[in-house]
């Protein structure tokens with residue numbers, strides 16, 4: 001009631017002041033000639049324009065002061081009326097208003113990318129507001145934005161002091177340490193952040209990645225379990241990732257030569273994710289070692305059904321190392337019927353036929369592959385078939401040369417960064433992604449070697465009659481190169497494979 005009355009009065013005063021000011025100015029016709037005449041209460045005053053401006057400014061100041069005093073008077077009157085805290089609240093309100101204004105301006109500056117301005121506003125806000133958690137958070141972000149890392153670090157450390165901002169401080173420091181590549185400190189910070197907020201998905205992922213990187217497989221499995229419990233990871237993905245971790249654990253233990261433990265983990269990894277190839281081979285090998293070839297065969301067959309892979313074939317061979325090539329062919333028939341049309345099945349069978357010197361059957365196995373998806377492996381097998389059947393040297397070399405320029409076939413490729421890995425690893429060697437490797441062909445750009453096709457004519461020693469026999473890819477216009485050591489190397493490899 002009192003306040004609205006004051007507001008009305010104030011409005012009237014302002015209107016009166018403005019209108020009388022305008023009247024004086026209109027009266028002073030010679031304003032631009034150097035003086036203003038004004039008559040107040042019968043007395044005539046003469047002022048210069050500079051004096052007039054000063055007077056106006058003074059008037060504004062007086063009005064501002066008047067408003068302040070008025071507001072104070074209102075508070076005093078409230079105090080007299082019995083509100084004990086009215087006066088102190090009057091001053092606090094003023095400071096708070098200024099503080100929050102600075103805070104909101106600072107946040108706007110932050111959003112518009114003005115780091116330094118945001119920093120200034122944060123400092124101003126912290127002077128007026130007794131709320132260090134809020135102003136420090138703004139200041140830290142402003143410092144980050146303006147690239148002042150040491151200032152940001154200092155503020156993050158301040159944030160650690162208060163329970164409500166501790167997480168923000170830890171997370172800020174964690175990000176800085178990750179940028180610096182300081183893995184050990186980052187891991188400790190991530191563990192601390194995780195203990196404060198175990199449900200924070202970003203922290204869960206960061207912690208998991210750091211644990212995988214530092215090979216803390218036990219810790220990583222715990223983190224993974226928390227993720228599953230909190231529903232931030234689907235059950236089947238958890239199973240697969242847990243298998244990868246169990247496998248990594250097994251590999252780690254194997255290096256320390258505690259093979260019993262390693263076997264347990266490998267078998268567990270295989271149980272969790274039967275189609276994880278490295279887990280299946282490792283489990284199979286530990287079964288072979290402990291004299292359980294039937295278990296080994298079962299593990300490999302299950303994995304082969306999901307994804308035929310050369311490592312599985314190798315482990316399957318190891319079940320009976322002393323058998324003859326014919327016996328092996330017979331035993332592999334069990335694998336073959338699980339995925340008869342798969343590329344890997346055909347290649348494995350063709351290689352076994354080569355070993356058994358059944359060249360015609362080998363050719364039959366890979367015939368389809370040569371038409372649809374020729375790669376270095378199938379073309380090399382073809383060269384061996386040609387040699388085995390007593391084909392012309394030039395023809396053999398033709399196949400080998402073609403193999404040089406052909407795609408490499410599937411490899412362990414990271415789904416994130418497309419880096420090829422010679423061996424499966426739980427963490428990508430390039431982008432450090434966890435469980436990102438899959439057995440696929442690399443993207444087209446990476447596939448063929450630049451030398452292969454140019455070298456072909458010379459490697460093949462191409463002539464009119466052999467040209468027709470060779471695959472179409474070969475370019476007879478190619479330039480001369482004097483090296484054919486590469487082909488010899490492959491040839492030797494083939495000869496050793498067939499014998």
Ligand SMILES: [Zn+2]
Pocket residue numbers: 414415416417418419428429430431432433436
């Ligand atoms: Zn990667």
